[in-house]
Amino acid sequence: MEARRELLPQDHPHLKFIVTEDSLSANAPHIQTLHDHQLHYILGVKAGDHAYLFQQVQAAEHSGRVTAYERHDRAAGLVHRFRLVNDVPLNASNAAIRVNFIEYWEMGGDKVQHCSWVADLRVTQRNVYHLMRGGRARWKIENETFNTLKNQGDHFEHNYGHGEQHLSVVFATMMMLAFLVDQTQQCCCALFQAVWAKLGSKRLLWERMRALFYDYALASMRQRLEALFDGLKKPNPSFALDSSSSRPRFPLRPRAIESGDPPSWWGIYASIAR
Numbered sequence: 236m237e238a239r240r241e242l243l244p245q246d247h248p249h250l251k252f253i254v255t256e257d258s259l260s261a262n263a264p265h266i267q268t269l270h271d272h273q274l275h276y277i278l279g280v281k282a283g284d285h286a287y288l289f290q291q292v293q294a295a296e297h298s299g300r301v302t303a304y305e306r307h308d309r310a311a312g313l314v315h316r317f318r319l320v321n322d323v324p325l326n327a328s329n330a331a332i333r334v335n336f337i338e339y340w341e342m343g344g345d346k347v348q349h350c351s352w353v354a355d356l357r358v359t360q361r362n363v364y365h366l367m368r369g370g371r372a373r374w375k376i377e378n379e380t381f382n383t384l385k386n387q388g389d390h391f392e393h394n395y396g397h398g399e400q401h402l403s404v405v406f407a408t409m410m411m412l413a414f415l416v417d418q419t420q421q422c423c424c425a426l427f428q429a430v431w432a433k434l435g436s437k438r439l440l441w442e443r444m445r446a447l448f449y450d451y452a453l454a455s456m457r458q459r460l461e462a463l464f465d466g467l468k469k470p471n472p473s474f475a476l477d478s479s480s481s482r483p484r485f486p487l488r489p490r491a492i493e494s495g496d497p498p499s500w501w502g503i504y505a506s507i508a509r
Contacts, residue, residue, distance in 0.1 A: 276354060276355055
């Protein structure tokens with residue numbers, strides 16, 4: 236990971252990176268590493284994990300350095316409330332690491348979401364909304380990628396649990412490749428989008444897709460999607476009956492159950508055999 240950080244500016248000199256991470260990464264050694272590699276950052280922080288930082292923000296508010304700002308989104312029925320201050324120490328033992336602080340509340344109806352970040356980018360009323368959106372982008376990645384893989388039919392867990400050496404990594408890699416194909420279909424394929432809308436959930440879509448693999452030899456993914464959208468009519472099953480004898484060739488009561496009560500399905504079979 237450290238090597239990749241060193242190579243990022245070399246590999247992509249025309250790009251400006253902003254690293255977004257959770258509160259576990261908001262520590263002085265990690266922030267110093269980001270500084271050393273000229274990487275900007277927006278890192279989540281929590282009052283329970285960063286008590287000193289929040290105390291410094293409170294002290295800055297008492298001295299009049301904290302800016303409060305509200306932005307109303309009437310179309311969505313939301314109020315975005317911010318508290319921001321620049322140049323505060325991250326913690327008591329690393330006073331030289333100075334950060335810019337954003338605290339945010341999203342209020343709509345009876346629901347309030349609260350979160351906070353530190354960043355190396357200077358925070359103002361003009362850019363705080365965009366910085367907040369950047370900080371929340373990590374949630375979007377988690378919800379639309381990892382939550383999808385875990386809870387919407389792909390069965391991807393933190394510990395996949397297969398194999399003693401590399402099999403779990405192989406399975407995880409194959410799953411991510413399949414997910415890439417699915418995401419491409421979701422973004423670019425009108426037929427996939429229509430099937431998804433018709434079935435209502437990805438979990439049901441994958442279940443129906445697997446059922447087609449079990450029962451039909453369809454030639455392409457397009458045929459499978461068309462079958463899901465238009466439906467396939469299954470013919471009624473036909474049974475070959477042996478008319479050489481009026482009685483079945485095997486006993487009505489197998490030896491294994493002669494001494495006990497027959498299973499519940501036996502009455503159904505017996506009535507058919509008669």
